[in-house]
Amino acid sequence: MGKSSKDKRDAYYRLAKEQGWRARSAFKLMQLDEQFHLFEGAKRVVDLCAAPGSWSQVLSRRLIENFDSTASSEERPRIVAVDLQPMAPIDGVHTLQLDITHPKTLSIILSQFGNEPADLVVSDGAPDVTGLHDLDEYIQAQILLAAFNMAVCILKPGGKFVAKIFRGRDVSLLYSQLRLMFRKVTCAKPRSSRASSLESFVVCEDFCPPPDFQPDLSKPLCVVDPNCSHEIAPFIACGDLDSYDADATYPIDSTSKATPLEVVQPPTAPPYKRAMELKHQGLL
Numbered sequence: 001m002g003k004s005s006k007d008k009r010d011a012y013y014r015l016a017k018e019q020g021w022r023a024r025s026a027f028k029l030m031q032l033d034e035q036f037h038l039f040e041g042a043k044r045v046v047d048l049c050a051a052p053g054s055w056s057q058v059l060s061r062r063l064i065e066n067f068d069s070t071a072s073s074e075e076r077p078r079i080v081a082v083d084l085q086p087m088a089p090i091d092g093v094h095t096l097q098l099d100i101t102h103p104k105t106l107s108i109i110l111s112q113f114g115n116e117p118a119d120l121v122v123s124d125g126a127p128d129v130t131g132l133h134d135l136d137e138y139i140q141a142q143i144l145l146a147a148f149n150m151a152v153c154i155l156k157p158g159g160k161f162v163a164k165i166f167r168g169r170d171v172s173l174l175y176s177q178l179r180l181m182f183r184k185v186t187c188a189k190p191r192s193s194r195a196s197s198l199e200s201f202v203v204c205e206d207f208c209p210p211p212d213f214q215p216d217l218s219k220p221l222c223v224v225d226p227n228c229s230h231e232i233a234p235f236i237a238c239g240d241l242d243s244y245d246a247d248a249t250y251p252i253d254s255t256s257k258a259t260p261l262e263v264v265q266p267p268t269a270p271p272y273k274r275a276m277e278l279k280h281q282g283l284l
């Protein structure tokens, strides 16, 4: 989040800075949790595609900070965050700079939990947008499938999976695929996600793989059985109606001290860093 590049009247952008969240997406996860109680009883959680880390911050604040400090350290919630990009540290979160489409990533995540299964897997994965619509949509779908394949290898029966989707043409095929593994699949739109965007989140509850299912990343679930019926997932708009509308702009309160706030977490390794170094040296 830059200091001046975003519309300062975007209420969630301002709130994120005021409350110390690294990105406004933190509100999406909190509103999903309000609706679906995602964190209830969650002890082992994986945050896929986690950088810059606002979802991991939410997990840390909700799970670690509410943890009864008199309980044994065995019971302390464990959070593993994975991203291609490096992430600045977050209390109680183990960060891994890895590719979720790479099969080795799975065993590294599981080793963080002593090979115990996880209660919750969340994924807010998105590619760097190229502007070529079909290519962007394809890569987004691949990230979602990679997250889904990871989730079915990581989750315990009854576990939950939440992932960002873009409601495009083939979304009903995706719902049927998810329904093969989860008893309940809902498409949820948090109030902090702009209504003008196709972005939504699939909330998959009660992981119940078929009895003969053997998780195996060498045989990823990627082709939906053409005979499989198409599903329509129930759609839920979540987030308190009193909370800010992500598509609206709000006047800045002129009575408050309207001082610009610093960026909560500057990028750790931005792609433009090298260019800036060269420019300072007069080489560009």
Ligand SMILES: C[S@@+](CC[C@H](N)C(=O)[O-])C[C@H]1O[C@@H](n2cnc3c(N)ncnc32)[C@H](O)[C@@H]1O
Binding pocket: 022, 023, 025, 026, 048, 049, 050, 051, 052, 053, 054, 055, 056, 082, 083, 084, 085, 098, 099, 100, 101, 124, 125, 126, 127, 128, 143
């Ligand atoms: C919208 S951002 C996630 C924001 C994050 N949930 C937060 O709250 O700060 C999408 C992230 O997906 C990551 N990503 C994309 N493809 C990935 C892959 N194959 N493996 C790991 N991370 C990936 C990107 O590096 C990017 O940081």
